[in-house]
Amino acid sequence: MDRFTSLASREFDYIICGGGTSGSLLASRLSKIPNITILLIEAGRDSSIASDVLVPGKYISQLSEDHDGLWEMPTVPQEQLNGRSLTFLRGKQIGGSSAVNYMALARGPAADYDEWAKLTGDEGWKWDNVLPLMKGLENFDPRVPEGYEKFAVPDPGSHGAGGPLAISFGEQMVPGVETFIDACKEKGIQLCLDNNAGDPVGVGLAHFNVGNGQRSYAANAFLGAEVRRKAKGLTVLTRTVCDKILFEGKKATGVELFHVPTGEKVRVDCRQEIILAAGAFGSPQLLMLSGVGPRHHLESHGIPVVADVLGVGQNALDHSVVTIEYKVRSDLPDHNRLFINPLLLAEAEARYSKDRTGPLAVFGTSGTVAFPKIKQLYESREFHALDTPTQAYLLEKTRPSAEIWLAAGPSFYANKAHPNESFVTHELLLQNNLSKGTVSLRSSNPRDLPVIDPKFLDHPFDRRIAIETVKEAVRIAQATAYDTVIEKMVHGPGKQSKVANIDVDDEVVLNFVRENLGQGYHTMATCRMGTKHDPLAVVDSEFHVVGVEGLRLADLSVCPVLTCNHTQINAYLIGEKCAKILLGMHSFRLETVESKL
Structure with a gap:
């Protein structure tokens, strides 16, 4: 708890909300920038805690028994599935769903x-x-x-x-x-x-x-022990939920965090940018809890509107x-x-x-x-x-x-x-599939899971x-x-x-x-990427969240097309593309370090 509460007196250059596939890669890449501080926030456990994650043949039992490492999110009853409600599973640990997928x-x-x-x-x-x-x-x-x-x-x-x-x-x-x-x-x-x-x-x-x-997977490939040891500016915080992005006007300036084991809350400030990487369900939920989303939906839950962004939580695509x-x-x-x-x-x-x-x-x-x-x-x-x-x-x-x-x-x-x-x-x-689902708020309480309707x-x-x-x-x-x-x-x-x-x-x-019929584990597009002419676009091609400043979003929620693949590669690619943009902004720092080597 002391480590958690001490964050209240700190300010980071970058705050990454979500330590899944995209977030782990982003944190690793940004940690290479000298004299930069990064806070990576993950709601689930750290890696290396559950050794079965590494055993390929254990993936079957993981998805049915490893409840500590999973988000288990029910959908609304599906009309076309005879009223059945499904349970959507996602990784709840450093590495996210790359820790629990079929590899x-x-x-x-x-x-x-x-x-x-x-x-x-x-x-x-x-x-x-x-x-x-x-x-x-x-x-x-x-x-x-x-x-x-x-x-x-x-x-x-x-x-x-x-x-x-x-x-x-x-x-x-x-x-x-x-x-x-x-x-x-x-x-x-x-x-x-x-x-x-x-x-x-x-x-x-x-x-x-x-x-x-x-x-x-994302944890041992990008955030292994050796990487963390060398990454002096990187702080990894697990079992911690980002409840809200804080704004001053339209600019994202910090986050409100909730420590799951203790129930403690702190505010942490950000100097440069906050990056959402909480996944196709977590990212739209966090945006809406923070006042970024469809005005009528936010107001129905008593949430002050920072930016009326119609596409947040819409256009969900899935196999x-x-x-x-x-x-x-x-x-x-x-x-x-x-x-x-x-x-x-x-x-x-x-x-x-x-x-x-x-x-x-x-x-x-x-x-x-x-x-x-x-x-x-x-x-x-x-x-x-x-x-x-x-x-x-x-x-x-x-x-x-x-x-x-x-x-x-x-x-x-x-x-x-x-x-x-x-x-x-x-x-x-x-x-x-052409059906488009939705992710919406159940309430203004961050402890409540979002309402998921894939409309299969x-x-x-x-x-x-x-x-x-x-x-x-x-x-x-x-x-x-x-x-x-x-x-x-x-x-x-x-x-x-x-x-x-x-x-x-x-x-x-x-x-x-x-x-x-069951889920394909590939939900995407709930905060889709698009041009300025797309009324339902939530981010631009450089991951900026429209309508606000100092906030990017880089995870599967931005995919604008239901790709015919296994979407972990999308998550890695999105993280890599976003990282290259941010690294490009600090090229002078990197060049200085390289010239001294």
């Missing part, structure tokens, strides 16, 4: 970044201009596990070496990869030898942010997920068995502890993913009802219709009564995306490559004993989706 690194199509540039009027967001930044972030290991070389040929010009994030294919492939790829190819999905080179359409091996058998699960031959290894059988888990933990090998170093470090273009989607009535620009956007040749993952073990099928049986999941990430399946085209993606996944499972592997479907539409006889009637499929 797959997927950049998506070059066309998405070109669209980002178009919507913001800033050529710096084009693929050719962000690719060098993405390459600079990674330490890419191009080695492909023996026997799988025909499935991956990384493009040397698309990958970097020596960066902070370890990226690899994994030392050993999870079971079933070759079967899945063969099934996809049989159903007309071509092989993609490098799905991170700008055109992911096809099926191939995935890239993972794993190195030496450990998760590589969504549905799974189809199958019982397969019992001789195939199943990830979930580890968490059902204590003896198997103990053996795996002992082996991992010894040399970071075994099941816990295989699951979560390797796999295969398909990014198909689904012809039936573009022949549908719902597609033809869209306006011409939206149709053209969806038809762009490198923009996939969906994402289909292979996972070892069931996701929803209850198999605890069958610990010796094996299952596979085809996880369907529904992309290019609200747009008719999203329902068609779901139907056709499920049908595509069923077609893959019906391939002859799976004849001697799949025994029966255990979780899917019109569940039947034989996969080939599955009823894929539209209404059956849609009813299955309504009952089972």
Whole structure:
């Protein structure tokens, strides 16, 4: 508590609200500027407290058991999901959601970044201009596990070496990869030898942010012990919530902080700029609590208006997920068995502890993913009802219709009564959704979670995306490559004993989706970036929050397009872009230091 209350007498050059993926990177980069002080505020725990974060194969149990490291935020009941309320999960620790994600690194199509540039009027967001930044972030290991070389040929010009994030294919492939790829190819999905080179359409091996058998994420890549030791001007404050940004007129001058363990509050002043990096839910909530947002909404909660910014909390975009699960031959290894059988888990933990090998170093470090273009989607009535620009956007040749993952073990099928049986999941990430959700205040009390309404399946085209993606996944499972592997479907539409006889009637499929659709973990655009002509833009292309001074916002909430990727790369890229802008403002300091070396 003494360390916390002592902040009241201090003033920092930069205050970063949020120690997640973008915030950790930003803090690390800014700490290189000499004679600058930075305060990084994180609501959750510090890194290195929970060692399971580093164990790739523990990601399944993390998301169900590690409540201390997670935000668990309920949505409002979803009309198109039969009134179900979902629980959105996000990382609540240094490193944010990069500490709890599935570790797959997927950049998506070059066309998405070109669209980002178009919507913001800033050529710096084009693929050719962000690719060098993405390459600079990674330490890419191009080695492909023996026997799988025909499935991956990384493009040397698309990958970097020596960066902070370890990226690899994994030392050993999870079971079933070759079967899945063969099934996809049989159903007309071509092989993609490098799905991170700008055109992911096809099926191939995935890239993972794993190195030496450990998760590589924002905390250990950017804010490890050595970085903190050298960063004399950096103060990292955990289990502390930024309740409010304080303004003098329109200028952000400080923050009001709440220390979770003690309930103490302090005000901390800022000399230069405050940077929000609290995520797609936390950043709009904090802006509105501070008086920046839609006037009518702020006034309804008795919050004085600093700036009437209509777009705060609007335009929420997200992927969504549905799974189809199958019982397969019992001789195939199943990830979930580890968490059902204590003896198997103990053996795996002992082996991992010894040399970071075994099941816990295989699951979560390797796999295969398909990014198909689904012809039936573009022949549908719902597609033809869209306006011409939206149709053209969806038809762009490198923009996939969906994402289909292979996972070892069931996701929803209850198999605890069958610990010796094996299952596979085809996880369907529904992309290019057109429904737009909202994030709003529950009250003016910062302790209250925001009201989240993703409006899943609200747009008719999203329902068609779901139907056709499920049908595509069923077609893959019906391939002859799976004849001697799949025994029966255990979780899917019109569940039947034989996969080939599955009823894929539209209404059956849609009813299955309504009952089972879940979050995609990729919410973005709640404070979208845009031009001065965009009435719903919250930040400009240099991350300034419109209508105020001394305040930037740099996290997934600024993404103006629902990228067909895994959005951790967006968060890193956003942090890196913002950091470069700020470092450029202090180039004279950096040049002085370099000249003395």
